[in-house]
Amino acid sequence: MKADPRGVLSGTHFMDGDHACCEGALAAGARFAAGYPITPSTEVVERFASRVPAVGGTFIQMEDELAASITLQGAVWGGAKAFTVTSGPGFSLMMEHIGYAAMTETPCVFVDVQRGGPSTGLPTLPAQADMMQARWGSHGDYEIIALCPNSPQECFDLTITAFNLAEEFRVPVMFMMDEVVGHMTEKVVIPPADQIEITPRRHTRKSAHEYQPYGTNGDGVPEMAHAGEGYNFHITGLTHDERGYPNLTPPVQDKLVRRLQTKISNAADRIARFEEEQLEGADVVVVSYGITSRVAQRAIEAAREQRLRVGKLRLITAWPFPETKIRELATKVKAFVVPELNLGQMVREVERAAAGQAKTFAVSHAGGGVHKPEEISKAIVEASKCRKV
C-alpha cells in the first residue's frame, strides 16, 4: 500500500540524519513513539513530539528506557506502528524488550544512534560498537534485522524500509545509525506519498474461532490481531504453542525458537541490501557500513588512482549478515579490508563467511571520530600485496 500523505513531508530539505529518521518513521506510518532522552539520539523524538500532534498520533516520554522499549510494544498490540530511539547506554537497557519483541513477534523499530562506549563512554562522539549487541544483546536464540544508513537521505529512506521489514517478518528491526550520520546535515528528498511503498500489518482475516496467534503457514510468519477486536488472544514471553499458551517443553521450545530463527535466515538473501562497486576483477574488496563507508570511499578512490583493483561492498543490512555475497566474493578476491569504528566486530563475520578463501584485514578505531582515509588506504595497499589463498 501507499504511504498516508498526512505523515509525508514531501519536498527537498536540508536536514540532519536524526530529523530525517523521524520523517522516515512518520512516512512509514509510525504514529506512536516512546522515548527517554539520550545524546546523540534525542533529536529524533524531539522532532516526533513536535510533528505528531498535527499528524494524529502520540509521543510519550517515559521514565527510563526499560519503560520506553515496552510501552511501544503495548502500542503495537493496540494497533499502532511504533518505535523508540536511543543510544548505547539506553540500548543496553532495552535488550530485555528486544528479546520480548523477538519472542512475541511484535513488529517494531529500535533506533540506536551509536556513540562511544563501553558504559557512558563518549556521549557526543561516534562509534559503531553496538553492532554485535544489536545481534546478540538479549538472552536466548533469536534473529533480528539491522540496517545501517550512511547519510541523512538514507536515514529517511531506510527508516521506511525498517518499518516495512518489521511488518513483513514480525520482528524487531534495529536501525543502526551513528553520531556522525545522525548529526550530519545534507540534502534530503522526500518523495510524494504515492511513491512510498508501505508494508501493511499482517492482520488476520480469520474469525476469532479459527485464529491462532502463532499458527503459521509457508513463510513461518504468523498473522496478527490487535487488542479490542474480539479475538481474546493470549501473548506471553514464555515459550508458547500456536495458541499462544505457555508450554515449557523441549519439543515446543525447539519448534518455536527454530521458527523465530528460520523465518529470518531463510529469507536472508531476500532481506540483504548492499551497495557494490567494481567488484568484478577486484583484488581487494573494502567492506564497510554507516559513516565509515564514506571515509572508505576516499581511500578506495585513492587506491584506484594507484591502479590497485579495489572493489567496494557497503553493507546496508548488517543483520542478517550477507553471508552468501561474502562467500562468493571470497573465492575470487585476495582479501577483504574491513574498517569500522570499533575494535573488530563485523570483521569477524566477514572472516567467518570468507572461511579461509580470502584474507581479512581489520582497520579498527576505538571511536570518538572517524578513520583517517590514509589508515584505510594503508590496509588496502597491504592487502593488495598478499597472494590469493
Place this chain on the structure above:
Amino acid sequence: MPESLITDIANTGVNPVDSILRIDRMPHIWCPGCGIGTSVNSFARALIDSKIDLGSLALVSGIGCTGRVAGYVKLDSFHTTHGRAIPFATGLKLANPKLNVVVYSGDGDLSAIGGNHLIHAARRNIDLKVICVNNLIYAMTGGQTAPTTPAHSTTSTNPYGTFEPSFNLPHLVEAAGAVYVARWTTFHVRQLARSISEAFQKKGFSFIEVISPCPTLYQRRNKLGDGLDTMKYYKEKSKVRHGTPTSEVGLIMAGEIIVGKFVDRDRPDYQTMMRAQYCESLGERFVEQEEMVCS
C-alpha cells in the same frame, strides 16, 4: 463466595465466572490455599456485575505467581516482562483509548522491579486499573524478601529475619497521584469485587491492593498456619475503615490489617490533559488521534 454466585451455580450447574476463564488451561499452577485464584474469582464476578464489554477489555500481567493471571483469563491478555506490565499497558491504552486496560500483577513485580513505572503511571494518571495481589513475598522464585515483606519475617534470603522497612503501597500510590486506592484481603471477596467494579467507573490511575496468603512460603516459613488459618486471621484482624489516611495503613507482621476504600478523588487523566494541552497550543492544527489500526 457471594450468595448470588452460589445461586447462579445452583440454578445452572455452571459457574458463571467460567465464561471469563480459559477453562482449557485448567488446572492452574497456584498452590492449595493460595489467594490469587480467589482474587481472580472476585475480578471475574466484578466484570459480570459491572457488565463491562469484555471485547474491549485487555489484561496485562508482569512476572510471578500473579503474573500468571493473564494466561487464565479469556480476554486479550498479555504476559509481559518482570515489572513492565504498567508501561506495556500504558502503550496499549494510548494507542487505543477505547480499551479498558487492567494491570494484574504481584507486589514484587509492581513495587520492586516495576516500582519506577508504578509511581510514574500514578503521577501521569494514566487510565489503568491496577490490581496488586500482595502475598508479602517473592513466591514464584521460592520465598525471597520483597519490598512488602513486614519486618521480622523469615524468608529464604533473610533466614535470620527481615529488618528492612517495607512499602505501604496505598500510601505510595496515593502520594504519587492515584485517583482510587482500596485494599482488601482474599477473605473480602464481595468487597473486593465491588471495589473492582468501582474502579471501572473511575477515569484515571486506580490501585487495588489484595492481601493474599502464600501458604507454601510466607505462611509456612513464618509458622502462620495454612490457607484456612490465614482466612481466620484475615477475618479476625482485618478492620474495615474506609477513608483511613493511607499513612496509617502500613502492615506489620501478624498485626491488624486496615482494609477499605482509602482514596476516591478526581483529577484529569493523562489523555484528557494531553488533548487539552494540544488543543490549546495547536488550535486547528491539532489532529485528533484516530484508531491506529494500520492494516
